[in-house]
Amino acid sequence: MSQGSQDEVQTILYQAMTALNALSHKIATPDGEQLLHPVDAELRRRRRREQKFKLNYFGDPAWDILLELERAQRLGHQLAVTDIGIEPQIPLTTVLRYLARLDEDGLIDRRTDPRDRRRIFVSLTSEGNRLIGDVFGIEPPKSPPCAKTTAEIPTYNSTPRFAAR
Template identity: 45%
Template sequence: MTMHYISSTRAGTSARPGKVERALRAAPVAPITLVSSEDEEAASRRRRVALALAREFYAGRRRRSRFFSADLFGEPTWDILLDLYVASCEGRSVPTTSACIGAHVPPTTALRWLRILETRGLVAREEDGRDGRRTFVHLTTRGMTAIESFLGSMGNALSVALAGAARENLAEEEGIAVAAE
């Protein structure tokens, strides 16, 4: 298996980077500490929550298009990253063509974004050892770390928000005023 990394600095984009490309460049990637030996059960639970969130974010983007025009929300890189994360967690290989389809944009657009993600070190491609015409794409360690960090922070934020809403509902049922935090 040969890894393919794009060496072009432009990665198929115009000389002046767009908003998404500038945001990708500027986005810090915080390392995530997943486990210590006594924390294996908690780490497993965090991975299950992260996987459930990734699936829901991806499905939510499709659901959103039932209520809003799909052209209002162009995030093919996010779709690609979520798709690759879920596939990685499920132990599935993702052909490049499938990653393009999962991005829900024209193939040339998806390929351009894949090149940008490769340039940023978030994804890598490797040849199919049995079929020289096909390549697979997967998250790199950096890409996996970034998405797990994001999903972990979202899981924490959702837990806090849901706990706060539950406290407010309980207080409302009991007729108690709740101070805003």
């Protein structure tokens, strides 16, 4: 490669890195949330609010669960019951209680993992997707993404629950 070509490549790389750096700073600011998917922006605001206040003044486990499920489905992940509520630090007993209610209300679906019958996957129903779409003014998926086999959709790894609300 000639010196001129190398200089041109370096210039292009520098411009790309500068643009990416500017974009990352823009996204990192509160106003940058407009660049995120509305559900991701809401999750981010909630985590930032929890960091600032330290106490759980704003507990809303059902909504946190619905947002987690929407995000997982949109990203093509499956969430097992034990994976839900880890990021917002919802105790497993609370998760189970709210999952029962969300299931009764027809907003979630539970499926047993065919490879490990001890594990239950949870996802939003079409109605759950529709309602979240209505809240955020976004088009819900035509049908909830589902794989033919569990091997086709990555799962989140469970991590220990340290903090209780």
